[in-house]
Each structure stands twice: as C-alpha cells, then as structure tokens.
Amino acid sequence: MHFIIVGAGSIGCYVGGRLAAAGQRVAFVGRPRTMAPLAQGGLTVSDLEGFKAHLETSQLVLADSVALAWSKLQDSKEPTVVLLCVKGGATEAAAREIGAACPSDTVVVSLQNGVENVARITNAAPHLQAVAGMAPYNVVALQPNQVHRGTVGSLCLADSPVTRDMAAVLTASGLPTVLAPDMRAVQWGKLLLNLNNPVNALSDLPLREELTDRDYRHVLAALQTEALAVMARADIQPAKASAVAPSMLPHVLRLPNWLFTRVAARMLRMDAQARSSMWEDMQQGRTTEIEDLCGAVVRLAAQHHTTAPLSAAMCQMVAAHQKGQRITGQALRQTLGIA
Numbered sequence: 001m002h003f004i005i006v007g008a009g010s011i012g013c014y015v016g017g018r019l020a021a022a023g024q025r026v027a028f029v030g031r032p033r034t035m036a037p038l039a040q041g042g043l044t045v046s047d048l049e050g051f052k053a054h055l056e057t058s059q060l061v062l063a064d065s066v067a068l069a070w071s072k073l074q075d076s077k078e079p080t081v082v083l084l085c086v087k088g089g090a091t092e093a094a095a096r097e098i099g100a101a102c103p104s105d106t107v108v109v110s111l112q113n114g115v116e117n118v119a120r121i122t123n124a125a126p127h128l129q130a131v132a133g134m135a136p137y138n139v140v141a142l143q144p145n146q147v148h149r150g151t152v153g154s155l156c157l158a159d160s161p162v163t164r165d166m167a168a169v170l171t172a173s174g175l176p177t178v179l180a181p182d183m184r185a186v187q188w189g190k191l192l193l194n195l196n197n198p199v200n201a202l203s204d205l206p207l208r209e210e211l212t213d214r215d216y217r218h219v220l221a222a223l224q225t226e227a228l229a230v231m232a233r234a235d236i237q238p239a240k241a242s243a244v245a246p247s248m249l250p251h252v253l254r255l256p257n258w259l260f261t262r263v264a265a266r267m268l269r270m271d272a273q274a275r276s277s278m279w280e281d282m283q284q285g286r287t288t289e290i291e292d293l294c295g296a297v298v299r300l301a302a303q304h305h306t307t308a309p310l311s312a313a314m315c316q317m318v319a320a321h322q323k324g325q326r327i328t329g330q331a332l333r334q335t336l337g338i339a
C-alpha cells in the first residue's frame with residue numbers, strides 16, 4: 001500500500017513520517033513554505049515515548065501537487081491511499097485537487113478534526129471514496145522539519161473492507177490504529193475534547209498548564225455541557241475519546257486541582273510543550289478551525305431548534321483575538337458568565 005499525504009503539516013508529517021520510517025512508500029504534498037525545510041534537511045519524527053527517526057531528503061518523496069505525487073508512486077500495482085491532513089477550511093479545495101489527479105474510487109481518509117470533512121470531500125469530488133478518520137493525539141512542529149507527538153492514543157478509522165488492511169499497515173508502522181463502526185459518534189466524541197482548542201488558544205499556555213487551571217477547566221466544562229445537551233437533542237451519542245466517559249467529562253473538569261490531577265492523570269499525560277493546533281494557527285496568523293468546532297455545535301443546535309450561546313461566543317472571541325494576547329481563566333469565565 002502506498003500513501004499520499006495531502007497537507008504536509010504537523011499531523012501529515014507525523015503520520016507520513018512514521019509510515020516512511022517503517023519503510024512504506026509515502027509521498028508528501030504541501031506548501032512551498034513547509035516543503036522547503038524537508039527538501040533541505042529531511043524530516044525528523046519523534047514522540048513522548050522516546051521514539052525518534054530521521055529521514056534524509058533522499059528517503060522522502062516530495063511533490064508540489066497531488067498529480068505529481070500520484071505519478072511518482074505509480075511504479076507498482078500497489079493500491080494508493082490519500083491521507084487528508086489539511087485544516088477544515090482547506091478541505092474542499094484539496095478534495096477538488098485530489099479529485100482531478102486521482103482515479104475514481106481512490107480512497108481519501110480524513111484525519112482532520114471536526115465532523116463535516118467527509119461530506120465536504122464527497123461534495124467537492126463525488127467520485128472519490130471519502131472515509132472518516134480521527135487522530136487523537138497532539139503533534140507540534142518543534143522545528144520546520146521536526147514534528148513531535150506530545151500526547152497518547154490510537155488513530156481511528158471507519159470500519160470497512162477498505163480500511164482493514166490500512167489499519168494493519170498503520171499499526172505495524174508504529175501508528176496504532178483501531179476501527180470503529182460509528183465514526184459519527186467518534187468524531188463528536190473528539191469534538192467534545194476539541195472544545196478545549198479555543199480555550200487553550202485564548203490562554204496562550206501549554207495544554208498541561210492550561211488544564212491545571214480550574215477556571216479554564218470550568219469554561220471547558222461549560223462548553224462541553226452545552227454541546228452534550230445539543231448532541232442529546234440531535235440523538236448523537238458521542239464515543240469515549242479519552243479515559244473519561246463523555247457524560248462525566250464536565251464533572252471531572254470541575255473537580256478541585258488536587259483531585260483532578262489524580263482522576264485525570266491520563267488526560268494530563270503529555271509533554272510540557274504540547275499545545276492545541278488552534279494555538280499554532282493563531283501564532284502563525286492562519287485561519288483557525290473555530291467554525292469547524294464551536295461552529296459545528298452552533299449549527300447542530302440550530303438544526304434542532306435550539307441554541308448554543310457559549311460556543312457562539314467562543315466563535316466571536318476567537319475571530320476577534322489578537323495573537324500573543326493572554327486571557328486568564330478567570331476573565332474568560334467572567335466574560336462568558338460561567339458560575
């Protein structure tokens with residue numbers, strides 16, 4: 001099996017880098033700004049468990065378009081799978097490019113956050129086979145050509161005949177992968193955790209520091225309580241995406257620090273430098289995924305004739321936020337009126 005990574009950023013370089021380090025054929029498609037450091041210095045992938053591998057430039061297949069990546073991999077009869085690793089706002093354009101470059105029925109696995117990307121791929125390129133995936137862990141770029149996984153977990157793919165072989169290849173390459181029959185539940189379960197992305201980005205703190213502040217946790221708990229109510233109304237039962245069951249998450253987050261750090265020890269098992277992908281977007285002045293996360297809760301609420309005022313307020317705060325500004329947990333709690 002060959003892989004094309006579309007969106008060679010944090011997740012794309014981590015997943016593609018682990019596959020390539022394990023000997024799989026992988027082509028990376030990215031922007032010139034992210035591809036130039038790979039072309040100059042190769043790619044280093046590492047994780048908090050001590051794994052570290054360096055791939056020389058000569059070991060990497062780099063391409064500035066999906067069409068070129070496809071042609072570079074067609075030297076055997078191996079099936080080629082596309083792993084889509086762009087931010088939600090870039091999905092449709094990327095899907096159109098994949099659709100134009102790859103034959104009908106090419107499998108495109110979305111490893112993106114949010115709940116709407118498979119539908120976006122299908123709308124933009126109906127002849128592709130879009131498959132839902134989920135990356136549970138945090139990856140940051142420590143250097144322009146070094147990506148590091150700072151938290152733990154297994155990749156998750158929609159269970160289907162096309163993903164079974166893929167899951168085995170990913171797992172054998174150091175990317176433990178599980179298959180799930182109901183990806184909608186998995187994606188909404190992950191979205192509940194991702195409601196921390198805007199809180200983390202506004203805090204301007206590493207994840208662990210932010211999560212050990214009870215005021216920030218109260219904000220996250222309130223966002224999750226609101227989202228859980230909207231999901232219940234929509235008959236969505238979010239899957240467990242962390243050590244804590246979805247319905248228990250807000251209760252655990254509201255615990256005092258001394259108890260939270262014990263009960264949620266697994267949730268806090270992360271590198272001191274790990275930050276949310278939304279924090280990285282804000283730092284780089286890029287469009288954030290707030291509309292894919294809090295915006296999705298607001299849209300689901302509207303579809304079911306209710307509202308999600310806290311998620312709506314977070315959409316506004318993130319849109320108005322200036323890079324480098326830190327909002328304390330207490331200030332955030334006050335602004336949102338969270339008791």
Ligand SMILES: NC(=O)C1=CN([C@@H]2O[C@H](COP(=O)(O)OP(=O)(O)OC[C@H]3O[C@@H](n4cnc5c(N)ncnc54)[C@H](OP(=O)(O)O)[C@@H]3O)[C@@H](O)[C@H]2O)C=CC1
Nearest residue numbers: 007009010011030085086090094112113135137138139277
């Ligand atoms: N980072 C993390 O820890 C985690 C991220 N995720 C999810 O994974 C997805 C990717 O996140 P992340 O890796 O952080 O994002 P990054 O921004 O680091 O990487 C995405 C890259 O794709 C590029 N890109 C966009 N469109 C195209 C295109 N058509 N062709 C080639 N390259 C393109 C982007 O360039 P440009 O910026 O110029 O558009 C960017 O360099 C998101 O949905 C995120 O929520 C999930 C779990 C954890």
Ligand SMILES: CC(C)(CO)C(=O)C(=O)O
Nearest residue numbers: 136137138193275276277
């Ligand atoms: C892994 C996690 C939850 C870390 O915040 C994430 O998905 C992200 O940063 O986008």
